[in-house]
Amino acid sequence: MRINIDVSMPIYQQIIDEIKRAVARGDLRPGDKLPSHRDMAREIQVNPNTVQRAYREMEQEKLVATLRGQGTFISDDPMLIDKIKREMADNSVSSFVREMVALGFTPEKIVSLVADRIRGLPAGLPGGPPGSLTADLPDSPPGRLPGDPPGRTEQPVGFRSNE
């Protein structure tokens, strides 16, 4: 399994996400055995305890089950793939919508852009004719740039806020 680790985020969470994606895609099927945490750690060059932590969290979510002495397996709950797909779709859609709203698009415009995209019509999105996006830009309320996010993200506390 290929996982490109980004060390600016918790690693165990990235392992969980990658396994969920593999299940959603069908690369991992219910009942499939996961590599031992040591093998996985070696492959992606992370601490074995970190992989262990990812496996433990997935166990608590009932995504995998560990059988003593046999290894860790993708749970064979028939609803599992649906559940994961829905959860991941939910996450993607929410972050997409958040991004579009922050860019100043109205709900109707977002829906129509998505619909156009799905029908394969040029919608000024990547793949469409160049420059057509500008024509599609919504009218933004005066005094507010389309790119202005609704609220500033919070600054993390600690060292970085000091200087």
Add this chain to the structure above:
Amino acid sequence: MNESNQAVETGDEVLLRVEHLSKRYLRAQALKDATLEIRKGTVTGLLGPNGSGKSTLLKCIAGLCRPSSGRIFINGRAPGIHTKRQVAYLPEVDPLYPWMTARQTIEFVKSFYDDWDDRKEANILEIAKVDPSMPVRAMSKGQKARLRLVLTMSRNAPLILMDEPLSGIDPPSRSKILNAIVSEYSETEQAILLATHEVSEAESIFDRVIFLHEGQIRLMGDAEEIRKQYNSSIQGLLEEVYA
């Protein structure tokens, strides 16, 4: 079943305890009141710029330098003749004889220790891609570093101390060294304390990190929790702390 799995999680046993350790050289205060614990099964990154006290701390733990004040316990005992067999120390300086081959060096070092593990030796030779027939004289910096790793990690010593095992080494060698560490340390029996000022490539193998600055511990904690809390890599946080 969940509970029992959590219980066997990395041993909770404290392997190393350092209490209020200070070390003064003639003019410089190398360590000030350092207190820390290392538990079995963990890999701890000892981080900080050059001169922050990392080597001094490792040497005191290895029993190679006497603290000015404070105490150190390795499995409950102060560093000395009894703890030598409990600690494998990889020094920053090169202790290898140029006229020996890798194989002769290994045999020479092996003869000092009764906890040498031939299976580990073979695995690490393989993972770190060390050619046993090569004379030390002909080795690059990276090849020597990989040989030093074989010498340190082939022992079943509970506590492994490594002083800058990655510094000045080309990226392929670093990657081989990290691979060997990840695959050969024992999560149930051993703990690693690894000092480095180059964090970026090593940070994914740390459970815990300790930031040293001018001889004092500035931050200590679980690597993943730090990423979560500061929304940053360990490397990124380190750069801000020492900027």
